[in-house]
Amino acid sequence: MPAHWLSEIMRRSHDGPFMREHDFDMAVAKTARQLTKKYGIRFNPQTPVPWDDDLTDRVYQAGLELFLEVGVYNMDTSRVIRFSRDEVEEILRHEPGQVVLGEGKDAVVMKARKVEDTERPIVHSGPTGTPCSETMHPRILISCAQEPLIDCLGAGSVAMYHGQEIKPGTPLEIMGSRRDAIAARMAVTAAGRPGMHINDVAVSLTCAGKMAACNPQFGLRPSDGLLVSQMTELKTNFDQLSRVAFLLDYGIRIVDLMTPLIGGIGGGAEGTAIVSIATHLLGATCYCADYHMMSHTHLKWLNNTDRMGLWIMAEVGQALSRNTRIVTLNDIYTVSGPGTEELLYEAAAGAITGTVSGMNIQGCGCTGGSLTDHYTGLEARFAAEVSRAVVGMSRQQANELVLKILPLYEHTFEAPRRGLPFQEVYDPLTVQPKPTWIEPYQRAKEKLASLGIHFVT
Amino acid sequence: MLEKYREPLSNAIAEGEAEQAVELTRQALSEGVDPLDIIQGILVPALTQVGERFQAFEIFLPELMMAGDAAAAATTILEEAIAAKGAQRQHLGTIVLGTVAGDIHDIGKNIVSTLLRSHGFNVVDLGRDVPAIRFIEEAEKHHAAIIAMSALMTTTRPAQRDTINLLKELGKRDAFKVIVGGGCVNAEWAQAIGADGYAENAAEAVVLCKRLLQAN
Structure with a gap:
């Protein structure tokens, strides 16, 4: 997408209609509700993996209509950026439908997958939304990068720099961002995969921080990616748009991060699915995104592996796959943490749902990203193994499987099993999982095998 | 007299019907209902119930926001009425x-x-x-x-x-x-x-x- 389009976004950021933020929120909420009725969209908790193509196409049309109706809110100018249907359709027509991630022998092609695709999804892992300690962070990254089934690494977020708390907009943010980029580069190199795609450095909350992560030799290269975030729902600001300007110039992959809240402005499952379609369109139109990271989050539990979360994941994945060439991945967030079987069952449900619904996979945001160092490569391996096992499976079969898996973890939502931090379940020296983590992993595999998942050996 | 308005005003708040809430509030005031009684006896319990339903995920953020807006619209009128009487609304803090x-x-x-x-x-x-x-x-x-x-x-x-x-x-x-x-x-x-x-x-x-x- 040419940079002059970004100039047009800037013009609309200043010339678009003025609106108070609360009024914009209410407009999104009311329009999503109206469109839910207009298109007859109904969430059914018994079909977390739906297979009704007509319903799916209506979800897409409703999301497109929401985007055209309400537009995008620029929080810095309190003005609404609007797009015509022709503009949106023109941009979508030019979506390449795939993106090369990484370089050399480690490069992979991440595609806009088909529903029930027989080709496996690309799998990302890394503690993007999970805080890490300075000491464990490099080991956690290696634990992910060394997994053969993981294709791309998220560099994660460390809140400290040499013992000092990092604050956004300070030199420590710049230093922390560079350090984490170097740690990620070292992790993929240590894993023998120096060209592996690194999908973000999450410590930085400002454009300057993101820019600091870029260094062709030691940090992020054009073959890597950096996130440009949306604020819930359908909002942006100049800091995010400034990232786009820089990232376009650097040539790095632009990753559109969205976090639609389940139970938030969109309302229930139906409205949140509609909003999630619209947020993808924001990423395509305003951020020139190469791919999209869908991190929809339950307002109460911070996960997306409940029935509503899975249904939204499935509907949005299928809707985008059937109607666009947008490349997207579902970012699996769980309530449970490392060392627990429940985490693995949540990861499995997310991986199955995403895989048959035309998405690529990222995981897992353990404990909803709330606990430090609660992230390991093993749960990502598990998600990837489950994903491979169900490639090509029909959505009906996937739904039956997920319905069997859900009772294995749903009861933990109100009292989550948070598990243990990395150093308790992995040997930090060898970066190998300890028996305390391997044993539940094996039990979970056996359990899922007994439910009908045939793991690829 | 307060009882007459309890159910309709509570419903208007719960359903986020701001205009209806304002209309009912005006009616209640015109019939001499004490504005403080309306706040404490109707608005606070209605919104508390909405909050509990939101916490239980029976309703979602838009319903909470709309109920909040409806209550705020009614409260504005009630606070004007309280001020006109030379009194002051008592807050919890x-x-x-x-x-x-x-x-x-x-x-x-x-x-x-x-x-x-x-x-x-x-x-x-x-x-x-x-x-x-x-x-x-x-x-x-x-x-x-x-x-x-x-x-x-x-x-x-x-x-x-x-x-x-x-x-x-x-x-x-x-x-x-x-x-x-x-x-x-x-x-x-x-x-x-x-x-x-x-x-x-x-x-x-x-x-x-x-x-x-x-x-x-």
Whole structure:
């Protein structure tokens, strides 16, 4: 997408209609509700993996209509950026439908997958939304990068720099961002995969921080990616748009991060699915995104592996796959943490749902990203193994499987099993999982095998 | 006379029908119903029930926001009526609330704000990206009892401690209770930075504020 389009976004950021933020929120909420009725969209908790193509196409049309109706809110100018249907359709027509991630022998092609695709999804892992300690962070990254089934690494977020708390907009943010980029580069190199795609450095909350992560030799290269975030729902600001300007110039992959809240402005499952379609369109139109990271989050539990979360994941994945060439991945967030079987069952449900619904996979945001160092490569391996096992499976079969898996973890939502931090379940020296983590992993595999998942050996 | 309006006004609030809520409120006032009775007897219980249903995930954020807007519209008229009588509305206490410096995430903070208002607190919402000194200046200006700070990100939560430290440095720590919350915040963090309390969600924030004010 040419940079002059970004100039047009800037013009609309200043010339678009003025609106108070609360009024914009209410407009999104009311329009999503109206469109839910207009298109007859109904969430059914018994079909977390739906297979009704007509319903799916209506979800897409409703999301497109929401985007055209309400537009995008620029929080810095309190003005609404609007797009015509022709503009949106023109941009979508030019979506390449795939993106090369990484370089050399480690490069992979991440595609806009088909529903029930027989080709496996690309799998990302890394503690993007999970805080890490300075000491464990490099080991956690290696634990992910060394997994053969993981294709791309998220560099994660460390809140400290040499013992000092990092604050956004300070030199420590710049230093922390560079350090984490170097740690990620070292992790993929240590894993023998120096060209592996690194999908973000999450410590930085400002454009300057993101820019600091870029260094062709030691940090992020054009073959890597950096996130440009949306604020819930359908909002942006100049800091995010400034990232786009820089990232376009650097040539790095632009990753559109969205976090639609389940139970938030969109309302229930139906409205949140509609909003999630619209947020993808924001990423395509305003951020020139190469791919999209869908991190929809339950307002109460911070996960997306409940029935509503899975249904939204499935509907949005299928809707985008059937109607666009947008490349997207579902970012699996769980309530449970490392060392627990429940985490693995949540990861499995997310991986199955995403895989048959035309998405690529990222995981897992353990404990909803709330606990430090609660992230390991093993749960990502598990998600990837489950994903491979169900490639090509029909959505009906996937739904039956997920319905069997859900009772294995749903009861933990109100009292989550948070598990243990990395150093308790992995040997930090060898970066190998300890028996305390391997044993539940094996039990979970056996359990899922007994439910009908045939793991690829 | 209050009973006549209890059900229709409660329903109007719960359904987020602001115009209907305003109309019913005007009618009630014209029939001589005490505005304070309307607030305490109808608005606060109706919004409390909406908050409980939201907490139970029976309804979602739009319903909560619309109910809050409807109640706010009715409250504006009632406060005018109270002022016209030369009286003053009694609040449970004033809370200065905001998302800390560097953090622009405010959905959670907005929910807390709505629920606190619904329970009868006077909430001064400073919005997001609020510097430490502004929390303190606004708390002094509004004679607040509590400063409440939200932070979503690990890298922004230290700003909660900055405010507490600045209060200490200015010799004003004992003037206010300070409570914290947000995605990356937990009870251990609250204790470590010397906050007076932590709430995991909006409903807990209401309970916490009531407890802190009772202890005062």
